[in-house]
Amino acid sequence: MxxxxxxxxxxxxxxxxxxxxxxxxxxxxxxxxxxxxxxxxxxxxxxxxxxxxxxxxxxxxxxxxxxxxxxxxxxxxxxxxxxxxxxxxxxxxxxxxxxxxxxxxxxxxxxxxxxxxxxxxxxxxxxxxxxxxxxxxxxxxxxxxxxxxxxxxxxxxxxxxxxxxxxxxxxxxxxxxxxxxxxxxxxxxxxxxxxxxxxxxxxxxxxxxxxxxxTPSAVGAGVPVAADSLAWPAPTAADSLGPPALPASRLPHGWKRQLWEPFTPTFLAWAERDSPWLTYVDGGIGAAARLVGEAGAASSPLIVRDGVPLGTGHVLADDLWLVGREGVAAQAASPGFDGWGGTSGLVNLSRLDVDPVQAVSSYRGIKGRHESYYRGVDLLSSRSDWRLGFSFEESLDNEGYNHTTLDDESFAELSPDGFTGEGKVRQSRTRIERLLPQGSVSVEFSSGRLTRDELPALAAGHLEAWDRNAAVRMRWLSGPWDLRPVLFWNERDVQWGPRWVGATPPASLRLLESGRQGLRVDVRRAAASTGNPDASVETGPFATPAAPPLLSVSATSWALRDNGTRLAWAGADTVPVTADSGELRVALGGERVLGGAVARLELGALGGGGLGVGPDARLALAPAGVDPRWEAAINWGGRAPRSDELWTPLRQSVAGRDLAVLPNAGLEREKSLRAEGQVRARAAGLDLAVGASLRHLTDGIHWIAQDDDPDRGRWANGLEMRTWRLTAAAAREGRFAGWLRLKGEGTWQGFDVAVGPAGPLPPGNWQRLRLDWENHFFKEDGILQVSLVTTRRAAGNDPWDLTGTVTLPVRVNHDLLVGFRLVGAHLVLGLRNLAGDQQRLTSGALSPGREMDMRLEWAFRQ
Missing domain, CATH: 1.10.1760.20 (Arp2/3 complex 21 kDa subunit ARPC3)
Incomplete structure (x- = not known):
């Protein structure tokens, strides 16, 4: 040092x-x-x-x-x-x-x-x-x-x-x-x-x-890494300014700043490095992607940005590449119930506002081989009566790196320039906020566009998606009450099918138009210590879990249109579809002190869509005060079927087999009971954490193959299974020729299927070892930084293989980042997959081997 x-x-x-x-x-x-x-x-x-x-x-x-x-x-x-x-x-x-x-x-x-x-x-x-x-x-x-x-x-x-x-x-x-x-x-x-x-x-x-x-390199889907074994990690800052400063008393050894957190350019990159889910990407930029967590959780977690759920509730439309990362901090809030009726987990995206009194403009970029780029810009004005924010980001693979198992020559007829295709994702977001004496009102508009060639898992040669969103948020403080209404509209359109040469697209292209809109109102007690109407509840490992709303009412509806014609493989389901439905959730909440602990109860009911009334309840117990050392919770509920499970026939290609996935308009709500707990302690200079969860799923939605055709099947209720999950982590921070943080974590899980085929199951275990080190040549500047992440995941099923018969092999991966920071600028050299071996991402996609890229972050405050 x-x-x-x-x-x-x-x-x-x-x-x-x-x-x-x-x-x-x-x-x-x-x-x-x-x-x-x-x-x-x-x-x-x-x-x-x-x-x-x-x-x-x-x-x-x-x-x-x-x-x-x-x-x-x-x-x-x-x-x-x-x-x-x-x-x-x-x-x-x-x-x-x-x-x-x-x-x-x-x-x-x-x-x-x-x-x-x-x-x-x-x-x-x-x-x-x-x-x-x-x-x-x-x-x-x-x-x-x-x-x-x-x-x-x-x-x-x-x-x-x-x-x-x-x-x-x-x-x-x-x-x-x-x-x-x-x-x-x-x-x-x-x-x-x-x-x-x-x-x-x-x-x-x-x-x-x-x-x-x-050195040949490409920025593609990357190699997914093991999930974070800590159930509720702290938010990670998304720009080079770093996360908000914490009091020195909350940092080890009285340090005045946190260690370096390398920026993650996309939501999937964040999930690889910091989330409790495993990422599966069927190729490069823009390819089909899934997040996999506990067995029995049939879909990716719900993603909520400043209180607004993203996407439309359709597995094809809810593309994870269209989740923007510029200007937001991500937090894995729960691996189970999401507070909107779902059971696959929750990710909160909140506005990154490190220093509200200053205007901030930041730039992030990555350049890899093979004409691969990432560019991101975020602008946020200083706090005033009117406040403006704007972000733009794009991920590009202009030459379409070949992640498939086919030779490049196989695409010669479809690509006169000699490349296998392309992958491009662009999105922007604009937000206008008005601060009022007793609250705030904000209006947000966002849009996105995705283009991708060669999608093996979807049996498609080309896919395009359009994303349009609008939201109005309000916060009103009136005496002891804190009222938070939000109104939102989401639209996602997807067109996919075979690739073509020339100006005329083939008649077999499918167009799916989906939308979701809704209103949610939360009523809370105003925090006595909150003098700023725009302040938010503190989150992360140093905060007491927030009390549930006294009253929460949400009403959402979705609509779907699918031209669905010329699908010979879909049989009787080859018809155009126009459908809509909705769901109403009403919940009452409160908390009570029990000795030295606080019990928090949220009792809710779900209804709508012809599914009857279902429960959505949670009871949690944790010590009172800051940084609780343990927490236990039990959840009771069950998700409604997705719109694709009800109405959309899909075809998925796995290991040379084309699976016909047919809808079922008569699906019912699942029933799920889940208990979880976590204990944290400090011993011998180590920060220790152990977590566990048990889940019992009945009437689960699963895919059942036809008796006469094992590659053709339909969604149905009837799955019953019990799952368990154990997580453990140990971390140490200290001085070693600078400042050093070393953290090891792992997850182990098992499942017992009582009734019905379970479909694809996640790996039984995965581990991650992370080392972060930095040394300052100047006082709080001229910082040399190193971050090394080693991950291992056991063998598990391909998430697109609904038969559960295709197993992906064990994968071990090493990623290294070497950076230098001076006067607010970061220059980083990224080396991913140091071993250089081609790893199987899915049954139809391979990683490109060793990748190298250069990353630049630059931020200004005024």
Whole structure:
């Protein structure tokens, strides 16, 4: 661990190579992240900022090094020597220009940095000079290296130059004046350390960027990892600012900050790393995906964002790729009952608001081989009477990495460009909030689009999905009452079928349109300590479980339209479908102190959809106070059938077999009784946790094959099974050449099927070992970070194999992230599946082997 030196002792042996490596690597990463947009780049800006921090000479070296690494590792091939020299000289000019602009606007000692850096025209001029020099040198190099007419080269370069000039001037004018005052203070910090360490970091950063393009890689579905054995983990922050700060008394050893939590770009990536469910993805980006937890839980958990359930309740429409992660923190709230009538678990997504008094803008990006990208932007204004938030994110696999078991040549006729297809997911969300004296009102709109080629599990060559959502939330405090109504509309449309060549799609394409809308009103007692009407109840391992609402009323309805024609395999179910239904839930809640514990009861009833009245009740007992060491609960209820189980015929391909999954409009509600408990303790410097659950399912919905055709069947009630689940975790945090956190966890479960075929069953056990380490070269900055996750899952059934006969083999996986943080920016090199073996994701999909990517996070507060 390094600490500040006395003022009389100065050292640059660590500072210079660390900063040079950081700025050069960041510039390379920024270059690849925007490589798909012609002449729009951030490399010049990063090199100029390097000049601010390091001076003109070292800034020029940073720019030249970044240009050299980027060009030599370019997927388009090696540049001509003269062109490479021109690129390095041109980008080196950016370092010099940044240093000159920094010297003209250098902060006056004792003056506020923001007031000393208001010269945006000077920043814009620096961007213009850099662009003119760079484009001039590179075009002259092209003329000298190739036998092209000068008029043709200059005429072709003019529109690209104009785009380059406009974007660079804009980037410099907006970003440079805001970042420069933060970086100028790095000119002569006082630190201790070894020059060798800093040099290794600088070299490793540059070599890592080169290796990113030198090694085949793809960002696809990734290798699912074992689930978190802690039943209710704390929310994980979604951006580089980190999670909200906790009081020092709640952190080990009196630390002032939490250890690094690497960002997870997609919901599925979060589920792989931090949730109590196992992820199964049938290929790469946009492929069919499932979350699997306890046996007997027939669907993925319900996902609720700020009190609004996502999706429409249809297994095909509720695509997990369309769950946005930008600007939200995720929490696995329960692996069992969800509070909306379901029994497969609950995930809460809540707005990430680390510092409400400041406006925040953040950017996250990933660049992998094979034209794979992730880009995410989140903007949130500071707290005021009116507040605005916006987020955008996209996951792209432009070349369609082949995760199938077929050779690439099999797709030659369908893909003239030689690629097997593509996978793309884009989504955005806008939120407007009005703070009132006694509460708040917010309106949110979101949309998404998914495109994917080759979906083995769905026996489809192409799928497109459209997502549209709107929600109105309100909170009203009136005396002792806290009223929280929410109104929402969700629409998901899915079109899928075979791939085609040409402009005319085949007649066999199916279009499914689904929607869900509803209203929920919760009435609670106003918290006496809540002075802010927009404050939310504290969650996580340091908080007392929240009391249930005194009254909760929710009414939801869903609608479904399916053209359903030309399905020869569906027989009599080959008819267009138009259906709708709904459900009403009413629950009363309360709590009572029993000695040193608090009992919380929520007694509810479910009705609607012609299913009669069913129970939905929960009784929980936990010690009073903050950070309860144990909790026990019992749940009684049962889910209603999904709309796809009632009305949608589907075909699923598993291990060469096409299974016909036919609906049943006469399905009834399941009956489920579940008991769970958890105990946490601290002994011998270890944080220990043990949890257990028992579930008894009757009238469960399962798939029954026909007697005359084992690949054809229909949903039916009748499954009865008992399941048990045991989780355990041990963690240790301490000092080890920095700060270290080591955590091991595991889950073991079993099942006893009394009546009926159970279908696919999850693995009997899985384990995860996670190591996080960081060391600070500067005080709370210049942080070197390492995160290693090793997971093992036992053999289990393919979740798309309703016969329960296809078993996926044991899988062991190792993922490594190496990052460096400085002045709010993270540069991370990701190495996934270190062993490099191709692992079977599903019966029809394989992982791509070892993957390497570069990740960049950058956040601004104002």
């Amino acid at each position: 390094t600490e500040p030196n006395p003022p009389s002792r100065h050292s640059t042996t660590v500072r210079v190579p660390v900063l040079m490596g950081l700025f050069a690597g960041t510039a390379v990463g920024a270059g690849y992240l925007l490589a798909g947009i012609p002449n729009v780049e951030l490399m010049s800006l990063v090199a100029a900022l390097g000049g601010v921090a390091l001076g003109p000479a070292r800034g020029a070296v940073v720019g030249a090094l970044a240009a050299g690494v980027f060009s030599l590792a370019s997927p388009y091939g090696l540049p001509a020597p003269l062109l490479l020299a021109a690129q390095m000289a041109g980008l080196g000019t950016a370092g010099v220009a940044g240093a000159v602009a920094g010297r003209r606007g250098r902060a006056v000692p004792g003056a506020a940095p923001r007031r000393s850096w208001r010269s945006w025209p000077l920043a814009a001029l620096a961007g213009l000079v850099v662009t003119v020099v760079y484009d001039g040198l590179t075009n002259l190099a092209i003329l000298a290296s190739f036998d092209f007419p000068a008029g043709v080269v200059l005429a072709g370069a003019l529109p690209f130059f104009l785009v380059h000039m406009a974007t660079n001037v804009a980037f410099f004018a907006v970003i440079f004046p805001n970042l420069a005052p933060r970086l100028v203070q790095l000119g002569s910090p006082r630190v201790t350390g070894r020059a060798g360490i800093g040099t290794v970091i600088a070299v490793a950063t540059a070599v890592g960027a080169w290796a990113l393009c030198a």
